[in-house]
Amino acid sequence: MIKFKYFFGSDSRSVPFLSTLYNEINDLKVITLPPNTKGRGRKISSNPVEIFCNENNIDFDYFDESKQYDDMEFGIVASFSKIFSNSFIKVNSSLFNIHLSLLPQYRGPTPVETAILNNEIQTGYTIFKIDEDIDTGNIIFQNSLNIKNKYASEIYQEIYNIFKSDYLSINFHYEGSNQEGLPSLTKKFKKQDFNITNNSVEVAKNKIKAFDILGPAFMIFNNKILKIHTYSELENDSRIKLGDGFLYPSQVTPEGKRTMSFDDYLRGLK
Structure with missing residues (x-):
């Protein structure tokens, strides 16, 4: 069976990673989430990944929890607004998440924002193998950057640029190493x-x-x-x-x- 590399993403922070991967990987399979409804008129709204794919003539499929993606060599997950079930992870074991902190620091949904609020001078991004807990899997790659006096939007853009340079040197077949150090958590802001x-x-x-x-x-x-x-x-x-x-x-x-x-x-x- 021919094996493919997959990308899972669904919001605006996913798109720069998808853009890099699509330019580097032949026959990348893109998975996103179905449109939802917004507003009083319940207008159907596509997510940024679907919009990007349509604008660039990129084929994509909607995520199906019950499906076994048995042609997947490995999957890269970036800002995918869906937590995989344990049963899905067991069946599809080669899933890697791009998390925008130096894990185990700042696990959770808002690592960049929380690092700024805490006056951190440095942060970065981590690629780790997804396991059954949140942001706890083995690390296969990390890179850091200085964030002093920078806005969140600037930090996101710098991480996208660094990933673009890093991608070809990342070994997605590496088993990775355990996360070391004291973990910290982030929250959704109100x-x-x-x-x-x-x-x-x-x-x-x-x-x-x-x-x-x-x-x-x-x-x-x-x-x-x-x-x-x-x-x-x-x-x-x-x-x-x-x-x-x-x-x-x-x-x-x-x-x-x-x-x-x-x-x-x-x-x-x-």
Whole structure:
């Protein structure tokens, strides 16, 4: 039987990995999740991987939990919004996940964001063999990068670029090594986590950097929601007083308005 390499992914963070793999692997088989319905009108919405495949004439199939992918040499999983059952893992044992931290640090759904919130200077990505627990399998590859003063979107892009350079040197037939060190966990964030109104300047800055994709961070300013996308380290007159100092926003979105510079927003208040 001819064996194929598979890719499993379903959100926007999957797409850069898929793009690299599709350019490097002949006859890559792409698996994603079926469209879901959104909004009051229950409009059918395809996920970013399906959209990317359609735009680039790439064949794909929807995931079937009951299927044995017996023509799979190995499968690479990147941001796939589905946890495989233990029975599926046992039948399809050559599955590898791309996780955006240096495991066992920051297991779970938000490793990049949590690393920024915790003032980490370094993070990276790990490729590990999927087992029956969450993010605990044997490591086959890791690489690191400096993340000091970087936004989450910048870190994601750097990891995509590093993976693109690394891919051909990664041995997906290696059994890997056990994860060593104390594990730490991440969580899914809620809207209130993005609120910086009562935070210190340092915490506010970290939230702005961490949540530039998931959020953005926001605060209550002049009794309205002000979303803050970026900030400046340069002191100037365009500032907001927080508990222990001043924050200097750069790009903001006022409630009910378009994104603009903070300077323009302040001028509009006069």
